[in-house]
Amino acid sequence: MKQHCLWYYTSPEYSLSLDTLRGDHTADIVVIGGGITGLSTALHLAEAGTDVVLIEAGEIPSGGSGRNVGLVNAGLWIPPDDICQALGEQDGERANAILGGAPAEVFGLIKRHGIECDATRTGTLHLAHNAKGERELFRRIEQFQQRGAPVELLEDEACRHKVGTRRIRRALLDHRAGTINPAAYTRGLARAAASVGARLHEHSGATGIMRQGSDWRVITAEGSVTAPRLVIATNAYTEDHWNQVRQHFFPGHFFQVASRPLPDEIAGDILPERQGAWDTRMVLSSMRRDAEGRLILGSLGKGEGRPQAYVRGWADRVQRHYFPQLGKVDWECTWTGRVAFTPDHTLRLFEPAPGILAACGYNGRGVTTGTVVGKGFAHYLIHDEDALMPLPLRVPKPVRAKPLWSSTYEGGFTLYHTGQCLRVLT
Numbered sequence: 140m141k142q143h144c145l146w147y148y149t150s151p152e153y154s155l156s157l158d159t160l161r162g163d164h165t166a167d168i169v170v171i172g173g174g175i176t177g178l179s180t181a182l183h184l185a186e187a188g189t190d191v192v193l194i195e196a197g198e199i200p201s202g203g204s205g206r207n208v209g210l211v212n213a214g215l216w217i218p219p220d221d222i223c224q225a226l227g228e229q230d231g232e233r234a235n236a237i238l239g240g241a242p243a244e245v246f247g248l249i250k251r252h253g254i255e256c257d258a259t260r261t262g263t264l265h266l267a268h269n270a271k272g273e274r275e276l277f278r279r280i281e282q283f284q285q286r287g288a289p290v291e292l293l294e295d296e297a298c299r300h301k302v303g304t305r306r307i308r309r310a311l312l313d314h315r316a317g318t319i320n321p322a323a324y325t326r327g328l329a330r331a332a333a334s335v336g337a338r339l340h341e342h343s344g345a346t347g348i349m350r351q352g353s354d355w356r357v358i359t360a361e362g363s364v365t366a367p368r369l370v371i372a373t374n375a376y377t378e379d380h381w382n383q384v385r386q387h388f389f390p391g392h393f394f395q396v397a398s399r400p401l402p403d404e405i406a407g408d409i410l411p412e413r414q415g416a417w418d419t420r421m422v423l424s425s426m427r428r429d430a431e432g433r434l435i436l437g438s439l440g441k442g443e444g445r446p447q448a449y450v451r452g453w454a455d456r457v458q459r460h461y462f463p464q465l466g467k468v469d470w471e472c473t474w475t476g477r478v479a480f481t482p483d484h485t486l487r488l489f490e491p492a493p494g495i496l497a498a499c500g501y502n503g504r505g506v507t508t509g510t511v512v513g514k515g516f517a518h519y520l521i522h523d524e525d526a527l528m529p530l531p532l533r534v535p536k537p538v539r540a541k542p543l544w545s546s547t548y549e550g551g552f553t554l555y556h557t558g559q560c561l562r563v564l565t
């Protein structure tokens with residue numbers, strides 16, 4: 140089993156191989172971070188005629204944007220009422236409305252810019268793994284339907300037909316959602332942004348920022364960009380201590396395991412319409428198939444650093460539980476990505492200093508969130524009006540005891556997976 144991210148190798152959109160930033164430059168706006176948030180910001184700014192420079196530390200995509208499951212989900216992980224509880228009624232309903240419409244934004248951009256990313260819009264499936272899970276789905280369906288969202292409860296045969304397992308009796312089908320190859324979507328955003336004039340640079344990590352008059356100067360190893368406004372879109376991959384973003388989330392991980400392509404004679408009944416799915420377990424299992432028919436399983440926690448036998452053992456266990464009809468599966472590759480968690484499970488949009496915008500803490504929901512945050516940031520920077528952002532800018536409280544949060548989460552995930560492997564948990 141190889142240790143690499145499947146999506147980089149199966150992306151229909153090619154890498155742009157962009158130049159490193161060299162020398163001193165100026166722009167209207169600098170964006171740090173070439174994931175979905177940064178690229179959506181740069182694309183929407185450049186489309187409006189703004190002179191924008193984006194710098195990315197690695198290659199596009201290096202962060203969560205290229206490594207995720209590829210679920211184009213509506214809303215956050217927590218249900219709409221919980222969002223209102225965390226953010227207050229007014230901001231909560233605003234987040235519910237903008238993030239509920241976010242899959243349409245993603246699929247709209249894909250269409251408008253001809254992004255080849257194996258997009259399917261057949262919905263996503265939230266699978267109840269036991270009676271408690273079923274009650275959770277009923278709660279979610281009620282809350283979504285109160286807000287007019289096109290969601291549906293699938294039961295028994297209808298459910299088996301869509302998922303291809305006898306283990307699940309009830310599932311929530313969200314018709315707003317779908318799946319993509321996330322590396323291809325991110326590369327497509329970069330291509331689209333460059334085509335409308337955004338200046339993008341790879342291998343150009345910011346190493347510091349400093350005030351220069353009323354402007355901000357962003358320093359990289361071989362150059363600098365000076366601009367009056369700055370967007371920090373480094374999210375879970377924020378490494379340096381020259382900015383405050385790291386104070387506002389605690390890092391966790393999510394790993395995935397992909398099979399070799401499975402022909403339809405063997406796997407044709409598994410997610411035949413290519414919905415992405417995940418279950419209601421406390422430590423969820425995600426499952427989807429890609430354009431070439433691979434089965435891709437995932438869960439919270441670190442795959443990297445664990446023995447391969449452990450990761451393979453977990454994948455075998457989940458596959459045999461849900462899809463025993465496959466027999467023994469040959470696993471092709473595995474990879475891990477970093478997730479920015481917050482204690483209240485909601486994102487952070489804030490202004491760390493005058494003229495600087497930052498976003499982080501998507502809690503594993505960033506394909507849609509990053510896309511609409513980028514659009515909202517661009518609108519705010521051009522029109523000084525925040526109506527398109529899922530939340531107004533807030534002054535966040537730094538997360539306390541971050542190492543404790545991270546180690547508690549990781550320890551809990553490991554214990555749960557060990558329980559699954561040992562069949563203590565069914």
Ligand SMILES: Cc1cc2nc3c(=O)[nH]c(=O)nc-3n(C[C@H](O)[C@H](O)[C@H](O)COP(=O)(O)OP(=O)(O)OC[C@H]3O[C@@H](n4cnc5c(N)ncnc54)[C@H](O)[C@@H]3O)c2cc1C
Nearest residue numbers: 172174175176196202203204207208209210345476505506
């Ligand atoms: C394994 C996994 C599965 C997930 N599954 C899903 C899913 O199915 N659906 C979903 O909606 N969300 C999912 N998520 C979450 C989603 O991937 C992220 O929330 C989203 O990609 C964040 O995008 P971003 O642009 O904000 O950050 P990122 O994509 O992480 O981009 C940040 C970028 O900043 C760069 N950077 C860091 N420091 C510097 C610097 N100093 N200078 C320049 N650049 C820098 C990094 O190299 C990186 O490219 C998942 C996440 C993971 C890890």
